[in-house]
Amino acid sequence: MSKYDVILFDLDGTVTDSKLGIAKSVQYSLSKYDIMVENLDDLEKFIGPPLLDSFQEFYLFDETKANEAVKHFREYFSKQGIFENAVYPKLPELLEELKKLNKTLIIATSKPTVFAKKILDHFNLSQYFSSIVGSNLDGTRTSKSEVINFVLSTLPNISKKNIVMVGDRKHDILGARQNGLDSIAVTYGYGTTEEFKKAEPTYYAESIDDLLELLK
Structure with missing residues (x-):
């Protein structure tokens, strides 16, 4: 039996494969600055981390320009990019199984809550x-x-030993550690072997089946 009663899930790259929508939204935003990126694979690195940080890190925008770039990103994302997205196969079955085991499931994402809710409603996963x-x-x-x-802060009576964070980037693993939680790195998302080596997750899951084994 897994000791985890509460499971925190990252959204992008963990529950849904959001690459197309995020990459196209970044592409649209960058085009406003005459930066043309043809190959969407080059924008994969934007999946997961906070956008503001990514525009500053990858394109050396200052904070004002990065904030403006995030606004341009949202112009495209809120109308179109949000639904250029797909649920990973077997993911709904995983959630169904965990609910049957009375696990508490929570989404913990750097994406704005309002967009996360829309996406989960769209794919009928909010339930x-x-x-x-x-x-x-x-x-x-x-x-x-x-x-x-x-x-x-919303789970005051639950021991941290009974809570785990599931995600596909180093930010999920490091965020869990900073809060005293165990973590599971899913390698089917967008994190690299190299970043996980440095971040040191508690466990690895190479597939949804692996994840279920670890969580049930």
Whole structure:
């Protein structure tokens, strides 16, 4: 029996494969600055981390310009990119199984809560999660550590030993550690072997089946 009663799930690259919508939204935003990126694979690195940080890190935008770039991203994303997205095969079955085992499932994402809710409603997955926690549209609570910290504040009577974070990028693993939680790195998402080696997750899951074995 898994000791985890509460399971926090990242959204992008963990529950849904959101590459197309995110990459196209970044592509649209960058085009406003005459930066043309033809190959969407080059924008894969934007999946997971807070957007503001990514525009600064990968394109050396200052904070003002990065904030503006995030606004352009949302122009495309809110209308179109949000649904250029797919649920990973077997994921609904995993959630169904975990609910049967009376696990509490929570979404913990750096994506704004309002978009996360829309996506989960669209794919009929909201029913599995007791809460959906993301960042705020005003740019606060964007780091994974802050998101997890907020989730924990809503679970005062549960020991951290009984809570685990599941995600596909180093930010999920590091955010879990900063909050004293175990973590599971799913390798079917967008994280690299190299980043996981450095982040040191508690467990690895190479597939949804592996994940179920670890969680049930």
